[in-house]
Amino acid sequence: MGRKLRCGLAVLAWLVPLHGADVSGARAVEILRANCWQCHSRTMTMSGLDLTTRDAALKGGARGPALVPGKASDSRILEAIERKTKLAMPPAKPLEAADVESLRRWINDGAPWNETSAASAPVSTWWAFQKVTRPTAPKSADRWVHNDVDAFVLQRLKAEKLSPNAPASAATLVRRAYLDLWGLPPSIEQVREFVADKRPDAWARLVDKLLASPHYGEKWGRHWLDLVRYSDTAGFELDTYIHDAWRFRDWVIQALNEDKPYNLFIQEQIAADELFPEDPVARTGTGLFCVGPNRDLFPDQADINREEVLTDYADTTSSVFLGLTAGCARCHDHKFDPISQEDYYRIRAVFAPVTKVKVALNRLESLGYDVADDRQLAR
């Protein structure tokens, strides 16, 4: 290589970090996460190498340190991804050339490593556990903007050099409202009624009317019933009927229709038997634990079936109420969220004392259906 050329390259190498420096290491850690962690982590540590934290990478694997900050050419990570020796990583398919370059540059820049991986992130800083905050809506004097959501929409439209659609006709709007809130199209009479309503608050009146109808709970209860793995039958080969499942279904619909506060809605599903033992309606909420797939899969193996049932309880409640698929940590620490296997069994232990019992039912005329028969209330 001629002297001139080498000098040109040196200038280039000096320029690149100015523009593309991976200051936090986020890009590099993302490359490692996507391509290496499946085999090099705390739980899956091939050749003794864990690449989920800087310390672990410095310590290295069976062959010694994998990372020498500032010296890519001495780092085994680079040897492995350049595939010039027998060590060729990832084994199945080479990294993109751009990713190899990113890692090389990152190591030469000292391998900064902002510890935000699932394995090492302190829970207090994990993105999904931050308090939801209310963003300030963009200020807009545009007449198209009627509320904060509009302000955000308009801001983005402008950024994309687009302008809003013309307002929908009354006939289109009424159809949307019925489908959204009832899941049913309006009849011709219902469309005519709305189109003819010229009062300034006609739209708000329509929405209130639809929300006040029992069809609202029937439509929106379905979304909740999907989340809590509701079905009238128990799945698998036999797909037997869960004869009383509909009681829980109707409880969900009623909760939506009567606007039950969300905290109560949760409490009654997870623990009405403990919190409201005297309230038969609330107790129907814990039907949550009696619907869902059949877990009695192994005839004569009550202990195994019991494990399956407790797993279902822990997995369902964590994904529905915590918004976390903690169930992945049943067999190993969670790969992407900071949930250890130990955490998982602590969650599951909450349900360890639960037993299913048959409850006597009695019709409560004020509701029009049967509820748990607690003498003092059923009167």
Ligand code: HEC
């Ligand atoms: C599918 C599994 C798998 C993936 C993915 C994988 N590796 Fe490996 N890695 C291995 C195995 C197996 C060995 C041991 C190979 C040997 O000893 O010849 C190893 C060894 C290594 C070593 C040597 C460790 C030592 O000290 O012995 C390094 C460095 C390494 N891998 C880096 C990486 C990097 C960097 C990536 C991602 C770009 C990666 N690996 C992706 C399976 C994997």
Ligand code: HEC
């Ligand atoms: C019933 C036990 C069990 C559950 C539940 C489980 N895993 Fe695993 N998982 C394993 C086992 C065993 C291995 C090791 C597989 C191997 O040796 O190749 C593994 C390995 C992995 C790996 C790394 C190896 C690879 O080939 O990708 C990832 C990633 C992973 N699991 C993600 C998950 C996620 C995400 C969930 C939840 C949706 C989950 N696991 C739920 C048992 C489980």
